Amino acid sequence: MQPHEDGPLYYPTVTTISLGSHTVLDFYLPLDRGHAEEEDQVPITEEQRYVLSLLLEPRSLFILREDLYKNYLHGIHPYTEDKLGNRVVNLEKCVAQTDETLDRGTRVSLTIRYVPKVLKTALFLGKGK
Numbered sequence: 576m577q578p579h580e581d582g583p584l585y586y587p588t589v590t591t592i593s594l595g596s597h598t599v600l601d602f603y604l605p606l607d608r609g610h611a612e613e614e615d616q617v618p619i620t621e622e623q624r625y626v627l628s629l630l631l632e633p634r635s636l637f638i639l640r641e642d643l644y645k646n647y648l649h650g651i652h653p654y655t656e657d658k659l660g661n662r663v664v665n666l667e668k669c670v671a672q673t674d675e676t677l678d679r680g681t682r683v684s685l686t687i688r689y690v691p692k693v694l695k696t697a698l699f700l701g702k703g704k
């Protein structure tokens with residue numbers, strides 16, 4: 576999954592339940608805030624914008640909110656295994672250990688979003704009938 580932001584519609588909170596396999600969610604600075612623009616306009620790579628990763632373990636609930644929601648992009652590399660280490664910053668909250676390599680399997684993610692603006696519009700449209 577390419578780095579993206581979930582956008583203003585669901586702000587400030589999106590939650591995800593991971594079932595089956597774990598995955599690793601990577602966070603990036605957006606292009607406009609990544610680095611000061613160089614005069615020669617060399618494109619900034621994804622690697623340069625990379626900030627940190629979170630391990631999402633099976634049966635975990637991940638809550639994306641506030642600063643991490645608003646100011647960073649998130650994405651998932653299509654890797655088949657994950658060598659945990661310095662880049663995964665939530666390992667002290669996980670069952671997995673820093674020196675482990677985890678094989679990725681099939682993962683089902685249930686994402687729960689609250690969309691108050693769509694609800695208001697639906698009610699408004701309903702009133703006219």
Ligand SMILES: O=C(O)CCC(=O)C(=O)O
Pocket residue numbers: 581591600631649684686
């Ligand atoms: O599967 C996930 O944990 C992330 C899904 C996601 O980023 C999205 O649906 O916007």
Ligand SMILES: [Fe+2]
Pocket residue numbers: 579580581649
């Ligand atoms: Fe997302």
